[in-house]
Amino acid sequence: MSAVHLKIDGPVATLTLDNPSKLNAFTPSMLADLEAHCVSLEREDAVLGVLLMAEPAKAFCAGADIKAWQDIPPAEFARHWVRDGHRIFDRLARLSKPTAAALGAHAFGGGLELAAACDLRVMAPKATISLPETHVGIVPGWSGTQRLVRLLPEPVIKEMALFGRRISADRAYGFGFAAEISDDPEGAARAILDKLTATSPRATEVAKYMIHAGVGEDRPSMIEALASGMVAATADRAEGVTAFAEKRTPEFPGS
Known part of the structure; x- marks a missing residue:
């Protein structure tokens, strides 16, 4: 069963991460599902915008499921896990339709990189963002040191990637990374996307x-x-x- 659901209901499509038992962390099958949905959405002319959200958990997305990649040989890790993730997140980022991510909880590692691939983000007040990869002996691999540097100041990315610090929703909003802070991030993000019905x-x-x-x-x-x-x-x-x-x-x- 897919752990990334696509629902099209009117002009706004919804992509939902559904792996709450693992804090919505990405598995290979979830990456494949996300890519397939992005390909499908590009052909849906009636869809004007895309909302990315997650099933309730302690994290919007905790990144990549460690058990999914811990035994992958180094060459395969670079060639497939990292490059495949890049390709799939790039496909989301480059959708012709506007996208909004609703961060109802924390976005860590690949979860932050996923949110960064969207056009705007709405965060819950207690949600935080971080790049904790060095705590398990790896580095950001799905654009955390590349796309993210266009969205956040370099010192802030270093805080996360080098020192393991979490950035609050208030700080993320102050930097412009979050468009809004809301107790109902899904509703707030959807309300923004609904405005696309008034644009060409x-x-x-x-x-x-x-x-x-x-x-x-x-x-x-x-x-x-x-x-x-x-x-x-x-x-x-x-x-x-x-x-x-x-x-x-x-x-x-x-x-």
Whole structure:
């Protein structure tokens, strides 16, 4: 049974982590489920936004299940566990639809990296964030030292990754990492996403591409997506495709 559920009910889809007995820590099957859901969501034109949440536990997500990776040989650990996680979290980050994470509890390690892959975050007052990997002899592996440095100040990331300190919701909000602090983070995040019904889906998608290109999130792909979308709407493109089908030299109108 899947431990990452996808529910589509109206314009906002919900992705729910459902492994509370292990503090919603990621297993290989959960990573695979998340990737499959992201692929599916990209084709759901009726979905305007995506809410990421977790079943109630002491943590929104405690990162990666240690039992799932502790016996993996080093080369396999780097080649598959780390790179697969990166690819899957990147797919979430680069969804064309806006995403919001509701952190009802703590987000540690991979859980923090997962939240960072969303466009905004709402935290419960007592929720904290941390990068505790060095406590078990590893380092952040799913973008904690890469994507996260665009969202939090370098000294704060060092507090977490080097010294094991937890950052409170209040501090995360002060840094802009959290958009809101709410006793009902799921409801608050959903209310933000519901506002997408008043915006142009295409304009919102393009705005996200532009911002990602600006901060370096998959810049080559974002630039080519923007350019290709612009060219695809031209009369030149229509003439080029028609001429190819008719096996003749195109006469581009230049518009």
